[in-house]
Amino acid sequence: xxxxxxxxxxxxxxxxxxxxFLLLMFCAGPFFGIPTDTSVDDVLVxxxxxxxxxxxxxxxxQSGCGLNFGVPVGVVAGALGAVLSLELNLTGPLGILxxxxxxxxxxxxxxxxxxxxxxxxxxDEMIIATYVGFSMTYFMCMMWISLPFQNPSSLTGYGGxxxxxxxxxxxxxxxxxxELLKIPISSHLVxxxxxxxxxxxxxxLMWGFFKTKVGTAITAVGSNPEFARASGISVDKMRxxxxxxxxxxxxxxxxxxxxxxxxxxxxxxxxxxxxxSVAAILLGGASINKxxxxxxxxxxxxxxxxxxxxxxxxxxxxxxxxxEMVRIIVSNGMIVYALTRKAR
Amino acid sequence: MAEDNIMLKLTGVGKKFDDVAVLKxxxxxxxxxxxxxxxxxxxxxxxxxxxxxxxxxxxxETGGYDGEVFFDxxxxxxxxxxxxxKAGIGMVHQEFSLIPGFxxxxxxxxNMEKTKPNVISKVFGKTLETLDMPKMRERAAxxxxxxxxxxxxxxxxxxxxxxxxxxxxIAREIDREHVKMLxxxxxxxxxxxxxxxxxxxxxxxIAEMGIxxxxxxxxxxxxxxxxxxIVVLRDGVVVVENSTAGVSVHQIxxxxxxxxxxxxAVAAKRHEEKGPSGSDFVFEVKNLWVDMPGETVxxxxxxxxxxxxxxxxxxxxxxxxxxxxxxxxxSPAGGIVSFDGKEVSxxxxxxxxxxxxxxxxxxxxxxxxxxxxxxxxxxxFNAMQVQGKFLKKVLGVVPIRDEKAMSACARQxxxxxxxxxxGEKQLVKQLSGGNQxxxxxxxxFALSPSFLIVAEPTRGIDVGAKQLVLEALRRxxxxxGTTILMISSELEELxxxxxxxxxxxxxxxxxVRAPETNAVDFGLLMSGEIRDDVEETA
Ligand SMILES: Nc1ncnc2c1ncn2[C@@H]1O[C@H](COP(=O)(O)OP(=O)(O)OP(=O)(O)O)[C@@H](O)[C@H]1O
Ligand SMILES: [Mg+2]
Numbered sequence: 001x002x003x004x005x006x007x008x009x010x011x012x013x014x015x016x017x018x019x020x021f022l023l024l025m026f027c028a029g030p031f032f033g034i035p036t037d038t039s040v041d042d043v044l045v046x047x048x049x050x051x052x053x054x055x056x057x058x059x060x061x062q063s064g065c066g067l068n069f070g071v072p073v074g075v076v077a078g079a080l081g082a083v084l085s086l087e088l089n090l091t092g093p094l095g096i097l098x099x100x101x102x103x104x105x106x107x108x109x110x111x112x113x114x115x116x117x118x119x120x121x122x123x124d125e126m127i128i129a130t131y132v133g134f135s136m137t138y139f140m141c142m143m144w145i146s147l148p149f150q151n152p153s154s155l156t157g158y159g160g161x162x163x164x165x166x167x168x169x170x171x172x173x174x175x176x177x178x179e180l181l182k183i184p185i186s187s188h189l190v191x192x193x194x195x196x197x198x199x200x201x202x203x204x205l206m207w208g209f210f211k212t213k214v215g216t217a218i219t220a221v222g223s224n225p226e227f228a229r230a231s232g233i234s235v236d237k238m239r240x241x242x243x244x245x246x247x248x249x250x251x252x253x254x255x256x257x258x259x260x261x262x263x264x265x266x267x268x269x270x271x272x273x274x275x276x277s278v279a280a281i282l283l284g285g286a287s288i289n290k291x292x293x294x295x296x297x298x299x300x301x302x303x304x305x306x307x308x309x310x311x312x313x314x315x316x317x318x319x320x321x322x323x324e325m326v327r328i329i330v331s332n333g334m335i336v337y338a339l340t341r342k343a344r
Numbered sequence: 345m346a347e348d349n350i351m352l353k354l355t356g357v358g359k360k361f362d363d364v365a366v367l368k369x370x371x372x373x374x375x376x377x378x379x380x381x382x383x384x385x386x387x388x389x390x391x392x393x394x395x396x397x398x399x400x401x402x403x404x405e406t407g408g409y410d411g412e413v414f415f416d417x418x419x420x421x422x423x424x425x426x427x428x429x430k431a432g433i434g435m436v437h438q439e440f441s442l443i444p445g446f447x448x449x450x451x452x453x454x455n456m457e458k459t460k461p462n463v464i465s466k467v468f469g470k471t472l473e474t475l476d477m478p479k480m481r482e483r484a485a486x487x488x489x490x491x492x493x494x495x496x497x498x499x500x501x502x503x504x505x506x507x508x509x510x511x512x513x514i515a516r517e518i519d520r521e522h523v524k525m526l527x528x529x530x531x532x533x534x535x536x537x538x539x540x541x542x543x544x545x546x547x548x549x550i551a552e553m554g555i556x557x558x559x560x561x562x563x564x565x566x567x568x569x570x571x572x573x574i575v576v577l578r579d580g581v582v583v584v585e586n587s588t589a590g591v592s593v594h595q596i597x598x599x600x601x602x603x604x605x606x607x608x609a610v611a612a613k614r615h616e617e618k619g620p621s622g623s624d625f626v627f628e629v630k631n632l633w634v635d636m637p638g639e640t641v642x643x644x645x646x647x648x649x650x651x652x653x654x655x656x657x658x659x660x661x662x663x664x665x666x667x668x669x670x671x672x673x674x675s676p677a678g679g680i681v682s683f684d685g686k687e688v689s690x691x692x693x694x695x696x697x698x699x700x701x702x703x704x705x706x707x708x709x710x711x712x713x714x715x716x717x718x719x720x721x722x723x724x725f726n727a728m729q730v731q732g733k734f735l736k737k738v739l740g741v742v743p744i745r746d747e748k749a750m751s752a753c754a755r756q757x758x759x760x761x762x763x764x765x766x767g768e769k770q771l772v773k774q775l776s777g778g779n780q781x782x783x784x785x786x787x788x789f790a791l792s793p794s795f796l797i798v799a800e801p802t803r804g805i806d807v808g809a810k811q812l813v814l815e816a817l818r819r820x821x822x823x824x825g826t827t828i829l830m831i832s833s834e835l836e837e838l839x840x841x842x843x844x845x846x847x848x849x850x851x852x853x854x855x856v857r858a859p860e861t862n863a864v865d866f867g868l869l870m871s872g873e874i875r876d877d878v879e880e881t882a
Contacts, residue, residue, distance in 0.1 A: 211744040217729055220721075223714040230674055230703070230711050231726045232694030290716065 012285050014337070018302050025309040032316040037189035039309055046304035048178070048195035049260045050280065052202050052253035053273060054300045056246050057281045061291040062210065063242035064222035065118055067278045067335075070129035073114050074250025075270035076140040077106035082255055082264045083163065086172055087151050095173035096259055103251035110136070111247030115240040126288075130274070137270045144266050167264040178260045195260060202249070203293050209245070218242050222289055279303060279331035306330050348417065351376045351525055351556040352397070357411035359392055359403070359580075361774070364766060366392055367580040370411070374525075374573075379547060379557045381567035381588065384577035385600050385806045386778030387764035390560050391438055393577070394527050397558075398435045399428045416524055432524035434517030436510075436531055438560075438777045438804065487515035491546040508638070508660060510534055511543070518550055525556045530777065532561055533804050534706075536659055536833040538867070544570045562778070562806050564593040578602050597807050626650040626827055627795060632679035633851075634663070634670030641666035641677075642851030653821055653828045655842030655859075657835055659870050663851040664831050665706055668797045672696045672703045674711070683795055697730045702793035704784050706800040706831070712784040715773035719765060720747075720754035722772050722783050727790045757786035761816065762809065777804040785813060789820065796820070799831040814841050835866055849875070 008016060029039050053071065060068045081103030090098050114132055121128045145162035149155060154167050168174070180194025209215045221228045221238040228235055254273070258264050281291055284299020307327055314322040352374040359367040367389045374380050384390050395402060396409050399422025403409060413420045415431060422428040428435070488495055493511050510531055517526055528547075532540040540563070547557055547570055561567055567574060568588055576584040576599040584599045627648040634641035641663040648654040658664040670677030673693040681688045689695045696703075705711040714722050727733040734750050735743040754768035761782040765775055772783060781804050788796055801817065802810045818841065821828050832838050838845050839859040846856045847869035854869040855876040868874045 208738075208742075208744070213728065213732075213735055213743045213745075216721075216725070216745055219717070220714055220725060223716045226711045227714050227725075230672070230693055230705065231729050232692075232697045233729060 014283065014334075015285060015298065015302065018283065018306060022302065022305045022309065025305075025313050028313055029309070032313055034312050034316060035188055037186045039312070041189040042308040042312075043301065043305045044196070045178070045192055045260065046308050047300050048192050048199055049257045050253075050276070050304055051199040051296065051300050052256050053250060053277045054253075054280045054284075054296050055199075055202055055206055055293070056249035056253050057277060057286070058206055058291050058293070058296065059209075059218065059242040059245040059249070061281070061286060061289060062222045063218045063239050064225065064289055065239055065243060066126040066129070066288050067282075068129060068246050068250075069126055069274050069278060070114060070133040070136075070247075071250050071274045071277050072133035072270040073110050073136045074107050074247040075254045075273050076136055077110045077247060078103040078251035078254035078258075079264055079266060079270065080106050080140070080143075081251060082169070082258055083149065083154055083167065083266075086154050086167065086169070086264075087149055089151065089172075091172045093173075093176060096176040096255065099173065099255050100252055103255050104248050107248035107251035108244055111244035112240070114247060115243030118243055119236045119239055133274055134271065137268065140270070141267050163266055165265070165267055165269075167266070168262060169258060169264060170262050174259055174262045176259050177256060192260070195256065198256060202252070203296070206249070207293055214238070214241065275331045275335065276303065276307075276327070279334040282334050282337070303330065303334075349375050350414075351378070351416060352558075353414040354397075355412050355414075357393070357396060357409060357413065359389070359396060359409045361406055365580060367396075367409070370577075370580075370582050372575050372582060372585050374556050374558065376524075376556055377551050377554045378572045379551050379559055379570055381571035381574040382558055382560045382577065383562075383564065383567060383574065383596060383600060386782075386804075386809055387776040388577040388600075389580040390577055391529055391776060394435065394529055394558065394560070397428070398422065398433060398527060399424050401425075432522045433527065434523045434525070435527040436513045436517055436529060438529040438533075484515065484519070487519040490518060490549060491515055492542055492549070493546070514543070514546070518555070523555060525558070526550065527558045529560045530562065530804055531559075532563060532566060534660070534800070534833065536657075536870075537835060538870075539660060539833075540566060562804065562810070564596050564807060567596065568593055576600055600806065601808055624650055626684055627829070628680075628682045629667075629671070630680040632667065632670055632677060632681065634666040634675050634677040636663075636666040636669050636675035639663050639666035639669070640851050641670060641848075644679075644848070644851070644853055646846055646853060646856065648827055648829060649843075651821065651825050651827055652844065653818070653830060653842045655838035655845040656829065656831045656848060657833070657838050657845055657866070657870070658848035658854075660833065662848050662870075664833075664848045665799055666851070667848070668703055668799050668829065668831055669705075671797065672701065674705075694730070697726070697791075700794040702726070702788040702791040702796050704788045704796075704798040704801055706803065708780055708784050708803070712787075713772050713780060716771060718769045718771055719758070719763070719775075719783060720750040720768040723754045723757055723786045723790050724750045726787055727792075731791065733790075753790060754786075757782075757789065761786060761812065778806055778809060781805050782809070782813070785816070789816075792824070793826060795827050795829070797829045797831070800833065801830065802832070802834070802837060810837075817841065835863065839863075 026036060026039055030036055056071065056074060057068050060066065081101070082099045084102045085095050085099035088098065117132060118125050118128065149163055153171070154163050156162055156164050177195040177198050178192040181197070183191040183193055185191060210219065217228065217233050218238045218241065220231070221233065221235050225235045228238070280299040280303035281295055282299065283303050284295035284297070286292070286295040286299070307330070310326045311322050314320070314326070350373050355371055357367060357370040358365065370393060382390050397413055401424065404423060415433065420431065422431065425435070491511060491514065495508060495511060514528070514531060517523065532543060535543065544566060547559065551557055559567070559571060568591060571588045574584065574586055574588050574591065574596065575582055576596065578600060583602065625647040630645045632641060632644045638661055644663070644667060656664050656667060666675065669675040670690065671681055671688070673691050673696050677690045679690070681690060683699055683701065686699060688699045688701065709715065714725065724734045728735060728745070732743070734746050734753070736746040738744055751768050757763065758765060758768060763779050763782045765779065772780060775783070781802070785798070785801060788798070798817065802813055805813055814837065817828060817830070820826055830838065830842060842859055844856055845859055845866070847854045847866060849870060849872045854872060855874065857865065857869070865874070
């Protein structure tokens with residue numbers, strides 16, 4: 001009995017419940033005509049697609065800037081990098097590499113501005129971050145229309161001005177990571193080795209970053225800003241660095257997502273990434289001021305697992321499209337849960 | 345002893361944190377109107393026991409407790425402090441919980457504001473009733489009168505010295521209607537002796553009103569002077585439950601540690617051995633002003649000799665704490681501060697640290713510690729960020745934490761200062777108050793400073809460990825030739841440790857004296873009845 005208690009305490013009740021539920025869905029799948037290998041494939045792919053985006057939460061949480069509801073800032077930076085790569089007509093590995101480099105660059109620039117704003121609103125970061133994310137998304141809507149892009153495959157079909165809502169990257173660098181070193185197991189299950197390795201690499205870099213002197217200082221700023229100040233650390237500078245890093249990682253994250261998905265989504269779409277990413281890391285056991293890489297991995301698997309499996313099973317069981325409902329209930333529910341039991 | 349005269353009774357109370365038992369089979373009773381002194385070494389379990397009685401959430405979150413608590417005749421199993429308050433228990437915690445931007449009146453009557461019904465509240469309920477300020481002020485004034493202190497009811501708490509905040513905390517507790525028992529966890533730790541006297545007198549008055557008090561303190565003389573009975577905890581076990589009549593301070597100290605303590609552990613004598621103090625002045629402060637809330641410094645000048653231990657004392661609110669906070673750049677300040685011939689630029693913590701200064705803050709939870717991080721982080725962080733210690737290079741360029749070196753350093757200080765913990769990876773928030781204080785000291789030592797400033801270094805530290813800490817300071821001073829500036833509310837401690845002592849009164853130095861000077865003189869300097877007009881240089 002005490003072993004059970006210890007387990008519940010270490011892993012956390014919400015995670016145990018959801019993991020059980022997922023397991024149930026895996027087992028139930030075949031009875032509703034969803035083969036297990038399809039389920040596993042779905043979860044692996046969605047995990048790889050979203051992992052880096054969720055990882056981008058860590059720096060801002062650790063520095064005390066809270067949950068990054070401003071993920072769209074990084075997402076538009078990545079999208080900008082992606083369209084610019086298309087603009088140069090680059091394909092294959094070079095295409096995605098250039099997209100990432102541009103994405104990092106714009107992530108740094110946008111993140112810097114975003115960080116300056118957050119430093120002025122200490123204590124209300126999360127609300128302001130949400131607004132900044134929204135504003136940035138809509139500001140970029142104007143840019144997508146007005147910037148002088150040339151590549152016909154990016155432009156609206158009927159010869160009008162501006163970029164399309166979804167731009168296919170299949171002919172350029174679609175699947176560059178997902179297809180890399182892929183291991184086909186069965187007709188429904190292909191392990192996207194390249195994408196998973198890339199995620200592992202990003203995790204390793206993040207882990208390394210928090211071992212450095214600067215990473216340590218950022219953690220201290222998040223733990224107790226007064227302590228950090230008395231140690232001669234510039235609190236604002238550390239927060240700024242954390243926001244820039246978060247935004248840059250998010251920019252990379254969206255490019256990983258796009259290459260697997262096969263499309264760049266513009267206009268309204270970037271907004272849709274904030275809540276799921278936040279919910280995933282919370283589900284993984286992060287709080288609003290402490291997060292680690294285990295939280296990211298566990299949270300992404302559980303959250304994406306929920307999103308892919310539940311609707312599939314429910315749909316085929318009761319013939320109603322429940323995917324949207326499940327997504328909204330789980331992501332918002334998780335966020336409300338975490339915010340109400342905010343530490344101390 | 346009639347059963348109905350008993351206020352509190354504990355039977356077989358035990359508590360474990362992650363399989364570490366910190367309280368074992370604790371039994372005692374407290375009668376109505378009695379004052380009970382609860383003593384024990386740092387980490388003996390005093391605060392934990394009080395948290396159980398008060399129904400604090402940490403207890404339930406960490407697995408609850410064993411045994412039973414009876415309060416005023418009923419079995420009490422409070423699941424939240426609100427329940428305990430409702431039942432009539434008031435508690436003043438080791439760390440404060442006042443709301444800074446509120447006036448004293450508002451703080452005292454928080455949550456039990458006198459409200460006047462208005463139109464809206466009739467519809468929406470009591471929370472929207474208008475505050476009845478005059479009535480509230482009257483009650484606050486009444487609470488102060490009971491305590492025998494003279495404080496303004498309209499002052500903002502953020503602008504008060506910490507000693508006064510303590511009185512407000514207590515005033516807040518006794519103002520509650522139907523309060524039957526008060527728990528005071530080290531209320532005197534931040535008070536000077538004279539202020540503590542006032543508090544002890546107030547406790548007597550409160551007890552005469554039939555209210556029981558549990559009083560925790562490491563100043564054993566306070567225990568013998570004010571308490572009716574004493575309970576001694578040693579490693580989570582009650583070793584003595586006794587009347588205080590005829591019990592000496594020395595006897596209590598022996599009970600606490602469980603063996604004959606050497607006489608000087610309690611009645612410590614001044615160190616005979618002179619420090620390595622030279623004749624040249626190494627540290628100079630000229631016309632310093634500091635704008636620290638509640639501890640304003642107006643115009644302070646003094647010089648410290650190389651290798652000297654220089655003390656600063658004075659009453660709460662007169663600015664003794666403003667001096668170090670100004671020098672270290674934590675509060676806005678002006679004037680000239682120089683160390684070893686170089687000027688230290690004010691308002692910049694990093695330049696003070698780079699200049700070889702280190703500071704142990706009086707505000708250990710606010711400034712001194714990273715509560716959510718492990719012990720080794722806390723001890724090594726400053727040295728890492730300021731001096732680049734505990735770092736190793738990967739790929740020849742990127743500096744990363746050298747976890748091994750950090751652990752080793754932390755283990756060394758855990759040993760040296762006998763910090764009670766489960767290991768160097770334990771989170772600092774899980775340590776007892778006194779052990780947290782030791783971490784603050786270790787953090788400063790790890791910087792190997794050439795000039796060390798310590799503010800209230802022994803706050804919350806038990807009698808035995810206090811000698812250990814003061815000895816560590818003196819040893820540090822002797823062995824490394826480190827010059828030390830020590831600020832304390834405890835005059836005795838300053839007289840034991842320092843080579844010279846300055847007393848601050850109303851933001852200015854009233855005088856500098858040798859430690860042998862008699863206590864009456866120091867008292868007069870503190871109250872401003874003597875003031876040396878000429879600048880002291882001798
Ligand atoms: N939340 C916690 N988790 C783990 N251990 C804890 C926790 N809180 C307290 N402890 C441990 O319980 C023991 C008793 O601590 P407690 O705070 O009761 O001591 P104390 O008698 O009040 O000491 P002090 O005089 O220093 O205030 C300590 O060893 C401490 O490390
Ligand atoms: Mg304590």
